[in-house]
Amino acid sequence: xxxxxxxxxxxxxxxxxxxxxxxxxxxxxxxxxxxxxxxxxxxxxxxxxxxxxxxxxxxxxxxxxxxxxxxxxxxxxxxxxxxxxxxxxxxxxxxxxxxxxxxxxxxxxxxxxxxxxxxxxxxxxxxxxxxxxxxxxxxxxxxxxxxxxxxxxxxxxxxxxxxxxxxxxxxxxxxxxxxxxxxxxxxxxxxxxxxxxxxxxxxxxxxxxxxxxxxxxxxxxxxxxxxxxxxxxxxxxxxxxxxxxxxxxxxxxxxxxxxxxxxxxxxxxxxxxxxxxxxxxxxxxxxxxxxxxxxxxxxxxxxxxxxxxxxxxxxxxxxxxxxxxxxxxxxxxxxxxxxxxxxxxxxxxxxxxxxxxxxx
Numbered sequence: 001x002x003x004x005x006x007x008x009x010x011x012x013x014x015x016x017x018x019x020x021x022x023x024x025x026x027x028x029x030x031x032x033x034x035x036x037x038x039x040x041x042x043x044x045x046x047x048x049x050x051x052x053x054x055x056x057x058x059x060x061x062x063x064x065x066x067x068x069x070x071x072x073x074x075x076x077x078x079x080x081x082x083x084x085x086x087x088x089x090x091x092x093x094x095x096x097x098x099x100x101x102x103x104x105x106x107x108x109x110x111x112x113x114x115x116x117x118x119x120x121x122x123x124x125x126x127x128x129x130x131x132x133x134x135x136x137x138x139x140x141x142x143x144x145x146x147x148x149x150x151x152x153x154x155x156x157x158x159x160x161x162x163x164x165x166x167x168x169x170x171x172x173x174x175x176x177x178x179x180x181x182x183x184x185x186x187x188x189x190x191x192x193x194x195x196x197x198x199x200x201x202x203x204x205x206x207x208x209x210x211x212x213x214x215x216x217x218x219x220x221x222x223x224x225x226x227x228x229x230x231x232x233x234x235x236x237x238x239x240x241x242x243x244x245x246x247x248x249x250x251x252x253x254x255x256x257x258x259x260x261x262x263x264x265x266x267x268x269x270x271x272x273x274x275x276x277x278x279x280x281x282x283x284x285x286x287x288x289x290x291x292x293x294x295x296x297x298x299x300x301x302x303x304x305x306x307x308x309x310x311x312x313x314x315x316x317x318x319x320x321x322x323x324x325x326x327x328x329x330x331x332x333x334x335x336x337x338x339x340x341x342x343x344x345x346x347x348x349x350x351x352x353x354x355x356x357x358x359x360x
Contacts, residue, residue, distance in 0.1 A: 001099050001100065001101065002031050002032050002033045002099060002100045002101075003031045003032060003100060003101050003102060003121065003126070004029075004031070004032040004033075004100045004101070004102045004103070004104060004117060004121065004194070005032070005033050005034075005035055005094075005098035005099060005100030005102070005103045005104075005197065006024050006032055006033070006034045006035070006104055006105075006106060006112075006117075007035045007037075007091070007094035007095070007098060007103055007104065007105045007106070008020065008021070008024075008034065008035070008036045008037075008094075008105070008106050008107070008108055009036075009037055009039065009087060009090040009091060009094065009105070009107065009108065010036055010037065010038040010039065010041050010051045010108050011038075011039055011041055011043070011108070015045050015046060015109075016108060016109040016110075016149075016242065017045065017051055017054050017055075017108045017109075018045065018054050018057070018058060019111060019149075019153060020106060020107075020108050020109065020110060020111055020112075021034070021054065021055065021058035021062065021076075022058060022061075022062065023106075023111035023112040023113075023114075023240075024062075024074075024106060024112050025058060025059070025061075025062025025063070025065065025066065025074060026062065026065060026066075026114070027112065027114075027115070027116060027117045027118070028069075028071065028114075028115055028117075028118055029071075029117035029118045029121065030071055030072040031072070032074060032100065032117060033074065033075050033076075033077065033098070033099065033100060034074060034075070034076045034077070035076075035077050035079070035094050035097050035098050036051070036055055036076060036077070036078045036079065037079045037080075037081065037090050037093045037094050037097070038051050038052070038078070038079070038080045038081065039081050039084050039085060039086070039087075039089075039090045040080065040081045040082060040083050040084045040085075041080075051078075051108075052078050052080070055076050055078050056076075056078075058076070059074070059075070059076040062074065077097060079093060079097055081093065085211055086210070086211040086212045086213045086216075086264065087212060087213050087216040088207065088210045088211070088212045088216045088219060088220070088267075089209065089210065089211065091105070091190065091216065091220065092204055092207075095197065095200045095201065095204060098197060100197060101126070101136075101196065101197060102121070102124070102136075102194045102195065102196055102197065103194075103195055103196075103197045103200055104117075104120065104191070104192075104193060104194050104195070105190040105191045105193075106191055106239075107191055109242045110191065110239065110240060110241050110242050111155075111239075111240040111242075112238065112239060112240075113145070113237045113238050113239055113240055115236070116142065116236075116237075116238035116239065119142060119234065119236035119238055120140045120142055120194040120234075120236075120238055121140075121194065123137075123140050123232060123234050123236070124136040124137050124140050124194060124232075125137055136196070137170075137230040137231070137232050138195065138196050138199060138227075138228035138229055138230045138231065139176070139193055139194070139195050139196075139224075139228050139230070139231045139232070140193065140194040140232050140234065141166050141167075141186065141192065141193045141194075141231065141232065141233045141234070142166075142192050142193070142194075142233075142234055142236050142237065142238030142239060143164065143166060143192075143234070143235055143236060143237045143238065143239075144161065144163065144164035144166075144191070144192045144237070144238065144239035144240070144241050145157045145161060145164070145237055145239070145240050145241065146158045146160075146161040146162070146163050146164060146241040146243050147240065147241070147242075147243060148242070148243055148244075149242060155240055158243060161241070163187060163189065163241050163243075164187055164189075164192065164239070164241065165184060165185060165186060165187045166185075166186060166187070166233045167179050167185040167186050167231070167233045168233045168234070168235060169232070169233060170230070170231065170232050171230070171231040171232075172229060172230055172231070173229060174226075176225050176228055176231045177225040177226055177287075178287075180221065180225050181222075181225070181287055181290055181291070182286065182287065182290060186225075186231075186233075187217075188217040188218045188220070188221035188222075189217045189221075190217055190220055190221070190224075191239055191241075192238055192239040195224065195228070196228075199224055199227040199228050200224070202223075202227045203220060203223035203224045203227055204223075206223050206275060207219065207220075207223065207271060208271065210267050210268075210271055211264060211267065212264040212265070212267045212268055213261040213264050214261060214262060214264055214265040214268075215265045215268040215269075215298060216268070218268055218294075219268040219271060219272065222272055226282075251309060252309055252310075252311060253305070253309045253310045253311065253314070253318075254311045254314070255314075256314060256317060256318070256321065259306075259310060259314065259318045259321060260321065262302055262305055262306075263302065263321050263322055263324075263325040263326075264325070265298050265299075265301075265302060265325075266298075266299070266302075266325035266326045267325070268298075269291075269294075269295045269298065272291060273291075273295070276288060276291065296334060299326050299330065299331070299334050300334050300337065300338055302322060302326070303322070303331070303334060303335055303338040304338060304342075306318050306319060306322060307338070307339075307342060319331075
């Protein structure tokens with residue numbers, strides 16, 4: 001059994017997968033495996049190579065590099081979903097296919113920083129001589145850097161990294177959940193963290209089959225943060241997050257398939273709401289209120305995206321789909337506030353040429 005499983009989900013296109021895999025293969029750490037799950041991806045990179053071919057090339061080239069630098073070979077296990085299932089189920093497959101004591105996730109358009117695995121594992125407290133299920137901390141959370149890559153692959157950090165909130169120091173018990181949900185001191189993302197695989201297993205036992213492509217990290221960390229007993233945030237930089245390479249709230253949505261990905265956010269809160277109702281008293285009232293507030297926020301964000309980014313000819317179908325996911329009465333309730341906010345924004349936007357305006 002390897003100490004660490006590095007898990008990589010793969011989706012539609014793979015222009016950055018090679019750099020991602022190189023950043024993992026070049027880690028100065030032994031005893032880890034790489035698991036890749038392709039969610040029925042047919043995407044290719046700029047040279048026309050599929051994800052599976054890229055993985056095969058990177059394993060060969062990467063192990064040559066590792067041999068030259070005195071490190072052990074690393075195996076890449078590539079699995080393909082026959083049909084698209086979404087991020088929650090991709091990460092479930094990654095967990096089941098992994099065999100490491102710890103798991104860490106790397107999105108295929110991001111990179112691991114140099115020395116990341118060593119920094120994370122060395123901070124875990126795991127004793128290589130007496131290692132067992134009770135050894136080591138449950139979560140080791142490293143510092144991430146958000147930024148952009150130029151055409152040559154050079155990384156320029158952004159001034160602000162809103163994707164990588166981290167609590168520096170140690171937390172225990174329910175304080176981990178509180179620091180995340182109530183104080184927003186910890187991001188829910190599963191990358192940049194070393195987490196015991198046994199806790200992934202326990203978390204997924206509470207999550208039914210869920211086809212979801214948005215807010216998946218929120219759902220997973222909701223359960224993970226309740227499972228783990230120890231957390232440590234460290235200053236070592238372990239992850240480079242590529243800004244704006246995925247779906248954003250400003251890109252035009254011109255197909256119902258793209259819109260379905262947005263609507264799938266509702267599935268996350270449906271699972272959480274069901275769990276809360278079946279486990280009354282486990283969470284405090286303020287924690288439950290916080291979840292309700294986040295549910296409203298995510299639906300409001302979906303509505304904003306519908307009004308701002310869905311092309312006009314799909315608006316009616318998009319609203320119908322949104323109601324199917326969230327419930328018509330809930331959509332209508334939140335939509336009133338969203339429309340009011342949009343109207344207020346329009347009032348504050350000055351005309352490009354005041355002389356062109358007509359006074360009635």
